[in-house]
Amino acid sequence: MLFAVICNDKPGSLQLRMDTRPDHxxxxxxxxxxxxxxxxxxxxxxxxKPNGSLVVIDAPDQKAAELFAAQDPYAKAGLFASVEIRPWNWTFNKPETA
Known part of the structure; x- marks a missing residue:
């Protein structure tokens, strides 16, 4: 199942994002x-300038998606003000149907 991981950076955290980007x-x-x-x-x-992230992952369930999000180096560095994880259905322009 696909999950959209929607992350919003903390204000004023561009340097932290750039410093952590290689690991991310x-x-x-x-x-x-x-x-x-x-x-x-x-x-x-x-x-x-970047101020958040959208990552769509294939995970078996919500808990696995949450574990993924927690392991992201950006999350570990404290970059995000908020993270929302929602099941997502890729309806249009999927690579295998393009």
């Missing part, structure tokens, strides 16, 4: 290699 990307690359990453990317503010 390594984390996502492993998830991708394992076939569990559907898509990922940052939200942007009005100046085009």
């Amino acid at each position: 990307l390594t984390f996502l690359e492993k998830l991708n290699a394992d076939g569990a990453l559907a898509l990922a990317g940052p939200f942007l503010d009005s100046e085009g």
